Amino acid sequence: MAGKVVLHYFNGRGKMESIRWLLTVAEVEFDEVYLTTREQYEKLLSDGDLMFQQVPLVEIDGMKLIQSKAILHYIAGKYSLHGKDLKERVVINMYSEGLMDLMEMIMMLAFTTDEKAQLDTIETKAINRYLPVFEKALSGPIYLVGSKISIADVQLLECTLMLEEKFCGILAKFPNVKSFQGRMCEIPAIKKFLQPGSKRKHQPDETYVTTIKAVFKLNLPLK
Structure with missing residues (x-):
């Protein structure tokens, strides 16, 4: 065992x-x-x-x-956090890898000698490249892909919380993402975490x- x-x-x-x-x-x-x-x-x-x-x-x-x-x-x-079939899984993976790209930029802040420049880059890319994708994806559905929570949803919550630590109010122009974040934070296991x-x-x-x-x-x- x-x-x-x-x-x-x-x-x-x-x-x-x-x-x-x-x-x-x-x-x-x-x-x-x-x-x-x-x-x-x-x-x-x-x-x-x-x-x-x-x-x-x-x-x-x-x-x-x-x-x-x-x-x-x-x-x-x-x-069972990876979609119900291969087509859902590949979309989940696309969202997931995009989020990982953004989070890795935030992770590297601790090792940079020019934090302000890196922060400016992260904020610009988050607002113009990444968050609009998720705002559109969440315009109706509860979750990013399919009818149940997936790894992409978990990482989107993690990423948005990381962004808000650095950029207060960054989700103000992304109400669908902010609403999603609120729903996710009410899941008992996440609430405890x-x-x-x-x-x-x-x-x-x-x-x-x-x-x-x-x-x-x-x-x-x-x-």
């Missing part, structure tokens, strides 16, 4: 946060092992657990999975950045 899901990553958001969100919506309990030292990372490498020498790493169903998109697709497929003390991570701080630099032996400057 497979044990509890275990996540191996830093004590911060990064590419693991969407996985935490999806497991939460699927109501799957998970434990976390935080990477804090270079030695931990080297142990994972020597054990052959990191196919491409990268994390996130997720232990689930007797497997050790890497690559965040592959992990998300597995969880979404297992817990948004409360203090949950496994949801805070915005990255200097400790998070310093730890990543130390573990991966990076020479990225702190902003």
